Amino acid sequence: MYADLRSKKPRTSECVHASCLASELSFILEPSDVIAVRDQPLMLDCQVQGEQPITITWRKNGLPLPFSPRVQVLENGTLLIHRFQKRREGTDADMGEYDCAAQNRYGLLVSRKAKVHLASLPKFHTHPVSMSVNEGGVARFQCQINGIPEATITWEKDKEPLNTSDSSHNPLITCQFYNCNIASSFIYTTYSSIQLYVSGAPRIYKEPVILSGPQNLTITVHQTAILECIATGNPRPIVSWSRLDGRSIGVEGIQVLGTGNLMISDVTLQHSGVYVCAANRPGTRMRRTALGRLVVQAPPEFLQWPQSVSRPAGGSAVFTCVAQGVPDPHLIWLKNGKVLMPGQTVKLTNNNSTLALTRISSDDEAIYQCIAENSAGTNQASARLAVAQAKDLPAAPQGLMASALSINTLQMTWSPPPISIADSIIGYVLHIRKLGEPDHMELQEAISKDTFQHDVTNLQPSTTYSLYLKAYSSLGASQQSNSVIKTTLGSVPTPPICFTKVLNSTTVQVLWELPAKPGKVEGFKLTFRRIPLTDYHEPIKLPFHASAHTISNLEPRAVYEIKLVAYNGNGESDSSKRLVSLAGQGMSGKRLCQCRDAEASLGSVVIGIHIGTACIIFCVLFLIFGYRRSLLMPWAGPAGNQTIVPASQGGIKIVGNQNLHQCLSHVIINNCN
Known part of the structure; x- marks a missing residue:
């Protein structure tokens, strides 16, 4: 069933395409809720404007309305039911939800649903x-x-x-x-x-009693609310009203009926709240109260409407639809009257308030409607997408390749465009997506037109990505290039946390905790050197499950630096270092820190004294006057008896005789800040 409308003029629009301006469809009059009388005629309005010819069709409960002599569509699109019927079985009853659809060569527009009830x-x-x-x-x-x-x-x-x-x-x-x-x-x-x-x-005297208090009430804006409060007692109680939140009830549109009922005319959202009815005994503070909640609903209203746009093939379009109401409206999108579901090129975000279309083709040219619904009503807004048929769009980029530079960086390269089209290109857009993730998780990076190599950073280690490239001109986007699949490098382990324990004068035990993620551990390397020597012993390789190792046959009374690293196929972690003294059995090495060799610095000096009170005094004098060589000369022995700990590896220089060296053999130097 349909009717052709030929008398309506097209309306103007904000669409940027000329054909889009002339094709905008909009409703002048939509069907509304109505109560029908059995065996009487019923008419539902549907008037639209837009580019001719326009076809009007009707649906009942979502299905096409069958044609019959009793049911007709007039020339202006109005639905006429000559004799409204109700069958006993209900299958042929005329009650239900009706909507009309208007269509021209650019798309289809659906009206709001009108509920038709039978008078009873x-x-x-x-x-x-x-x-x-x-x-x-x-x-x-x-x-x-x-x-x-x-x-x-x-x-x-x-x-x-x-x-x-x-x-x-x-x-x-x-x-x-x-x-x-x-x-x-x-x-x-x-x-x-x-x-x-x-x-x-x-x-006789009776205390105030509320016979009937206010009931919870839900109504729509502009309706009238009546909250009941009937109280009895002797003397007759005085009925008063207030709000539980302390706000004023107001005076405009407020009336107290009889001896207590509260009537609020033309309610607004501000009238929602909990109302308190109080029955007061005259001359006293005795009172009885009852509560009732008033909920005022509002049908959806649009704060932002979607705007008609024109886009080139291969480009993208975004429609925004923001609505308010009480309760919050639910948004759905229609494409030419059919519900639009998210897909590879269709993305719905922000609680469906934003519709994004990517990789636009001629099939995407349609009328898109935003339907806002809540329990108080529905509302709809529409916009049209026109796909510009540009003949001179740039060709897809060629020779796209990817290489892994690090655990979080991929380098992309591609061939320069032919000289004939190079001037028309204004830039590139690289599309990045984790392999296996949906298209709406895709990231995009803009690249200048003179760049043919680009580093994609801030990626995740050991992760596979799918990437492709598009070239853009003033007319729109090219087709996408070939897709490239590439995996970033894995990460190295984090430094292990290690400790040392002196077992005797020639043996040290090294213990450590397994490092946390990222980076799988394949094993550990343990090495050490005697201070002040610069060369390390050959590294000792330990399996990934090891957490301790004992170093024996060390020189007594010596100071050693111990270094531990974790490694895997991607490299070694930063080292964990400790300096340990073997001057006394049972002395535990102090943790150096987890820092790089290049960052080592003299942080502190810890002096342990085990020789006696005289040595304590001597060591203090050395720390105070050690750099004033003239004060120490009387105690200095022959040059051959001097002991020097080089300042390499963050150490300090110690000058003195053999007895002084014995006193300071317990010094442990911590190379952390």
Whole structure:
């Protein structure tokens, strides 16, 4: 079922392409919710504007609406149902959700969904009940109705309309008759009368009691909210209202009905909150309270609409759609009326508020709609993508190659473009993605037009990447180059944390902890040298699971530097060093640090003294006056008896006789900052 519209003029748009300007489709009038009467005609509007010819189709509950003499589409797109029907089995009933779709040669646009309900006879959900009360008390009759449309309820007292605005009305000591009347657009009925008996019992003191407090209520903006609060007591309590959050209820649109009910007309989002009904005994602080929550919902409204754009083939386009509402609206995207799902070239981010299309082709030319939905309603905004057919786009880059430079760097190279098109190229874009990850995880790096070699940094070790290149001109992007698969180098281990333990005057035990990631450990290398010698002993290779090694046959009373590294197929870690003295058994070496040789520096000097009080005093004098050679000359022995510890490897120079050397043989030098 369709109709051709030929009388509508195209509207202007922000689309940058000339054909896009003339092709914009938009709704002038969309179908809206309606209540239909059985066996009566029903009309649903659908009027659009845009480039002709435009075809209008209708759907019911998401399916094409079948054509029949009873169901027709008028020339202006309006749906006409001559006799609205309801079958007992419900399969052919006309109730449901209707939407119309407008289509021209550029795309298809779908309207909002309109709910069509069948008018029904109002039925009592809660009947009022006759009751007897004391004079001065409160009688509460409840009359609740179900029906479509919502019925209007009025009350009569003794066959006369009841003046509900008279808050001072008090019944006499008699029997009175009340009627609950129901009126709607299609039916009127009157409920049989109920009776209220008022007795003249003596009035005694009664504490305030709230017979009916406010109920939790959810409504939509601009509707009217009524919060009930009926209280009784003797003397009659005073009913007041407040908000639990302390904010003012306000005065505009606020009215207290009778002796307590609160009515808020034309509610807004600011009216949402918890309301407190308080029944106060006059002249005292005695009160009773009841709480009710009012939730005000708002249908979606757009803060940012998607804009129509024109893009060249091979390029990308981004549509942004931002909506607000209460509760927060859910966003979905349609392409020519069909739900758009994420894929290799379709990316939805920011809670579906951003639609990104990559590697655009002619198949992507369509009308894209953003549908915002929540429990209060729906809204839609649309934009068109026009794909420019550029004939002179640059050719795809050739000769793309990759090589691994380090654990986190790949070097890309490619061939320069032919001279005939080199001037038209304005730059390149390199697309980078981990192998196996989806396309929306892809990263892009822009490269200048005169560059044919590029280093991709900040990558992960031992990770395989897929890369390709595109050339760009002022008309758009080229086709992608050949894809290159390359893996970064692995990482070396981190330095092991080591400790030393002096077992005796010629033996030292080295212990260490296995290094943490990154870098798998294949083994360890342990080497050492005697201070002040510069040459290390040949490294001792240890397996990856080893965590200790004992070095024996060392020279007594000597100072040794011990160095430990971890290694794998990618290289060696930084070394962990320690200086240890064998002057006394049981003395443990102090940890040097985990730092590079080039970064070693004199950090501190630790002096251990084991000879006695005299040696302590002598060592202190040396530290104070050691660099003032003239003060030490009387104690200096022959040159052949002097002991020198070279300053290499961060050491210090010690000058003195053999006794002084024995005193300082326990010095351990820490080369850390």
